[in-house]
Each structure stands twice: as structure tokens, then as C-alpha cells.
Amino acid sequence: MEAPSLTKLEERVYRAAEAALVHQHYVSAIDVLCGMGLLASSAVDSWRKGRVEFLESEIQGSPNKISSSIAIFQRWAQEKGLKPSEAEYVRHARSGTVPLQFSKSGDPQIEKVFRTHYVSPALSERKVQKLQEKLEKAPQPVVFLNLREAECSECGAEIPQDSMLLMEADQPLCLHCARLDGLEFLPAGDTALTRRATKYSKRAAVVVRFSRARKRYERQGILVEETALKKAEQDCVQDAGERSAARVRAAVQRAEQDRKLVARMPYALS
Ligand SMILES: [Zn+2]
16 A cells, blocks of 8 residues: 655655754754744744744744644654653843743643754753753843944934944844943953853843954953852862963953943943
8 A cells, every 4th residue: 555645734844844853953843834934043033032022923824834734743753753852941131031932822732832842862861951951041142332323222322333232123222221231341262251251140241343354243252240250250260270360360451441441331330
């Protein structure tokens, strides 16, 4: 007897699911919908950063097609022996980290469908754990050193050239309105210090600047809480040799110099 031929929809789901699995060793409903062209990865990014409230509003296609695709995907994952695992998606908000919601209704079953990713059984325990941590980490906000004057879209304050702003839904926000004011600037260069300061800081952002010569954004450093930076500096001094300690002190000096840059901004130190 001949095997029943695949429907067009099954073919599309399988292709998207296989591609994601090969590429990243796990696959979620989000990956499948992206792979099928029903969801733009830029929309997922916007949702993860809080620019879009519910991911479901970004999915193209009829509810029937979407639910059929997801059902086909879940059956496929089960038949392949992939291990289901749930992740808590969060993002940074003004009040700390908040959970991300997929559906407007917040129906626990729908939420579970989207929170679940299916992991290849070939993946080691350690890698599975790393993956989980990666998925559950809130994306770090990106702050731009602006090349020209701008105006905050929320409070209307002027954001002078060469100061920092956050883009939210393509609108500039001053650091105060972005709730990133009062942070210290740590210039890029000391990897250990940067990593630790980021880890200790409840609020943090990456600072980038557009290089006209290289035509790309370049990382300048990070914004972190002062207490986090102090703690990170202590850690680095403690577990590093004298040579590294000197490097840390140099980095602290650099940070102090760069703080003047932050101080130039009217809202940075409020
Ligand atoms: Zn503002």
C-alpha cells in the first residue's frame, strides 16, 4: 500500500521544522511559523523587546491555518522523539523583568504551546541547560549615541548630538523616559568586567555608535548600575593577578572619563 501523500500544509510545516532543527538543534512553534513565512523574525524581535504586546497579533494567516500548522508540527516533533521543554520568556521593563505574553486572551493552553520548544535528544544535558538560559534571558536594550540632534518622543526633551537615546517602535526616547537614567557607562575593552557588571546589574543596556567610515554599528560599552560596577570591579581585582588589577584600574579610569560624556546629558544623572 502506498503511503498517503503529504498535504501542501504538512510539507511546509515539515520543511520549516526540519530547517530550524538542523540549524539550532531545537525548534519551537515560533520557529516553524517564521520558517513558513507566517511570522516575520523582526516581529518576534519587536515582541521580545516589548514593542509588540502580543505575538499572536503579528502572525499572518487564518486562525484555522495557524492551528492546523501547529498541530502538524506537534505531531511531527512527537514522532521524531524530540523532548518538549518550556521556557519562561521575559523582557526588561521599567519595573524589572516581566513575562511575555503570546496571546491577548492569555489562555494557559495557548501560552504553553508557544512557550514549548522541542529539543533534539542528541543534545547534551549541559547544552540543553545553556539553551534554556538563553531563551529565558531578556534581550538587552540597545542605546545609540546619536549622530544628530533628536527629540524624545515621550517627554519632548531635546537629545543633543553625541548623547544617548533608546529607539522604541522607531521613536527616540531619552534615557529618563527609557528608565535607563542614573546608570554608569563602562567602555568596552575589559571582557570580564563587562560580563560581571552586566550580571550584577538589574538594569543594563548595550551602547552602540554608527561608524560612518565602516558603515556599521559598533559597540562602545555598556550602561550598568553603579553598585553592579563596583561589585564587578571588586571581583575582578580579587581574582586577578596584579597585572590584571592594573588593567581593571585603567578601565575604571576610562569609565570615569567616559562618565563625563554621560554627565553632559541633561537626563542621565537625574
Ligand atoms: Zn523623554
